[in-house]
Amino acid sequence: MNTKKQRIQHVTNDILDVQDHFKRYKKWIPLRILGGIAMGFVFPFIPFVIGDESLSEIMEYHSAVLISIGGFFAIIIGGYIDQKNRSEKKIRDLRLKRYLLERED
Template sequence: MKNNQIENVDYEIQRCQNKLVRIKKMIPLGILIGIVFSLLFPYLPGRRGRRPMIETWEYQNAVIFSAIIFIVAYLIGYLFKKDKLEKKIRELKLKRHLIEKNGE
């Protein structure tokens, strides 16, 4: 019973660690998406038929603004997801320690 619980917790820890590695590997894809987003966003019309950003701003300023918005949003999302996974790993390690301690 105790070994089965420890194996389940170890499996969950391994899954979370694999997710951490995966989100780190996704950074180059995020950069590529950010570049494409920054180049295309100024041409997209706004909500409720608003004019595209390119009609009111210079293209280079619109691209820089779009890039900054994307970078901030991506960093917040990345750090939130990374922190959540690290917290879950710590909780699972504590759970494994408590199972081992109670089994003694």
């Protein structure tokens, strides 16, 4: 059976893992931004439905690129906020668990 110290250490390691995961996530943000910009120039040529018109045929190309890049940035920002909130929630839960383990008789 695990001792109290081992369980506390395990929870502390889980906290460090979640923090490390979020740091690795943040390191990939510049690459995601570059990918979003690159896709912003390609996306207007992709038709919505096979045989249908593409975004660049519906409106001017530069407007379609700006809309596409704006959409990709919104997705990147939304993903970052979601990942940050999930990481913070996991860390909060693990800290509470560690606190309760420390207070356990």
